[in-house]
Amino acid sequence: MEIIIKKIPACAGNIMKKNWPLWEVFVRSKNGLDHRHFGSLHAADEEMALENARDVYTRRNEGVSIWVVESKHIRASNPDNNGELFEPAKDKVYRHPTFYILPDELKHM
Amino acid sequence: MTETQIKILEAQFEARIANDEKIEPKDWMPEKYRKTHIRQMSQHAHSEIIGMLPEGNWISRAPSLRRKVALLAKVQDEAGHGLYLYSACETLGITREELYEQLHSGKAKYSSIFNYPTITWADIGAIGWLVDGAAIINQVPLCNTSFGPYACAMVRVCKEESFHQRQGYEIMLTLCKGTVEQKAMAQDALNRWWWPALMMLGPTDDQSVHTAQSMKWKLKRKTNDELRQQFIDQTVPQADILGIKIPDSDLKWNADKGSYDFGEIDWDEFWQVVKGHGPCNKQRMKARVSAWENGAWVRDAAMAYAEKNK
Numbered sequence: 001m002e003i004i005i006k007k008i009p010a011c012a013g014n015i016m017k018k019n020w021p022l023w024e025v026f027v028r029s030k031n032g033l034d035h036r037h038f039g040s041l042h043a044a045d046e047e048m049a050l051e052n053a054r055d056v057y058t059r060r061n062e063g064v065s066i067w068v069v070e071s072k073h074i075r076a077s078n079p080d081n082n083g084e085l086f087e088p089a090k091d092k093v094y095r096h097p098t099f100y101i102l103p104d105e106l107k108h109m
Numbered sequence: 110m111t112e113t114q115i116k117i118l119e120a121q122f123e124a125r126i127a128n129d130e131k132i133e134p135k136d137w138m139p140e141k142y143r144k145t146h147i148r149q150m151s152q153h154a155h156s157e158i159i160g161m162l163p164e165g166n167w168i169s170r171a172p173s174l175r176r177k178v179a180l181l182a183k184v185q186d187e188a189g190h191g192l193y194l195y196s197a198c199e200t201l202g203i204t205r206e207e208l209y210e211q212l213h214s215g216k217a218k219y220s221s222i223f224n225y226p227t228i229t230w231a232d233i234g235a236i237g238w239l240v241d242g243a244a245i246i247n248q249v250p251l252c253n254t255s256f257g258p259y260a261c262a263m264v265r266v267c268k269e270e271s272f273h274q275r276q277g278y279e280i281m282l283t284l285c286k287g288t289v290e291q292k293a294m295a296q297d298a299l300n301r302w303w304w305p306a307l308m309m310l311g312p313t314d315d316q317s318v319h320t321a322q323s324m325k326w327k328l329k330r331k332t333n334d335e336l337r338q339q340f341i342d343q344t345v346p347q348a349d350i351l352g353i354k355i356p357d358s359d360l361k362w363n364a365d366k367g368s369y370d371f372g373e374i375d376w377d378e379f380w381q382v383v384k385g386h387g388p389c390n391k392q393r394m395k396a397r398v399s400a401w402e403n404g405a406w407v408r409d410a411a412m413a414y415a416e417k418n419k
């Protein structure tokens with residue numbers, strides 16, 4: 001039986017051509033710890049992103065659980081706004097236990 | 110932004126680095142910092158990817174199952190290193206496709222060492238021992254570099270490298286303890302890889318154009334010549350344990366400076382290989398580009414499938 005493979009012109013489909021999107025990978029290294037950002041990778045869909053994350057980021061038992069999320073869904077704060085975002089916390093010393101002046105002989109507090 | 114404003118920002122930026130603060134992708138950075146990092150990190154990523162080719166050549170012919178699984182795991186690690194570095198590089202606003210395009214068109218370079226052939230099994234030993242050895246010396250200081258994502262990637266890479274070097278050295282050790290022919294094979298591999306490994310640490314300091322700037326940005330902590338000296342000093346005793354001879358008649362211990370003197374490096378050869386005239390430049394690029402092009406239909410099919418399932 002002869003199998004004829006028709007050559008598809010290289011340009012066909014190029015109009016539709018889309019590159020694999022970028023995914024962010026979060027790994028929990030062991031139970032009881034948070035998932036931590038490990039890096040990113042490219043994959044066509046979420047299943048492939050999980051499988052690639054397994055191969056790229058956990059080749060030596062680095063994890064027991066993986067989260068992947070497409071990078072475009074992450075809204076990140078802008079470091080230019082760090083002033084208005086984080087400065088206000090700086091002068092709120094009364095949120096820290098050391099702000100309260102108590103006698104030295106006081107124990108267990 | 111006016112020029113004075115940029116000057117002020119630059120001064121603040123340099124001060125942050127001097128202060129050992131890390132720079133993250135969304136922070137303001139001088140354009141030159143961004144460009145230099147894209148260049149260096151992508152070159153590094155390309156080297157990991159092209160570096161799989163000379164070793165991949167021996168996976169199917171490894172002499173035992175033990176050697177085969179180890180080599181396979183090592184080559185897979187190198188793929189991983191390439192991927193960590195590409196994604197770190199992408200945080201600077203360049204796409205993976207652009208990075209590949211720079212590699213495939215020859216615009217971007219990769220380490221010249223990978224343009225040498227692996228003609229015997231002993232070459233796999235010599236690569237792990239010498240090439241990964243030199244890479245470790247280059248990479249360890251980068252774990253502290255100023256650009257956060259690069260530093261993070263390097264920490265992971267360095268953790269994985271030590272097995273690479275040990276598996277290579279073990280191959281050499283086994284050959285050197287074997288038959289006369291096996292030991293001769295190990296010696297031959299050392300003869301061929303020694304000088305290229307020295308060149309891998311980069312041009313001499315007086316020829317190296319980026320050193321001062323790279324030092325400031327912590328892309329370098331030691332100069333090329335310092336790294337090379339460190340490599341030689343640590344490798345000579347390792348060759349002694351193997352009982353094979355480093356192919357340099359000028360190599361001798363200098364008690365005054367507490368390190369080895371060594372012979373002239375053939376920099377002409379280095380620049381020839383960098384310019385594309387090494388033994389395997391064409392072969393490497395051809396293998397890489399055809400892998401990418403022949404895989405296009407798989408990438409497209411996976412994407413079409415993903416779109417359909419949305």
Ligand SMILES: [Fe+2]
Pocket residue numbers: 157186187190266
């Ligand atoms: Fe590597």
Ligand SMILES: [Fe+2]
Pocket residue numbers: 187241244270273
């Ligand atoms: Fe390696």
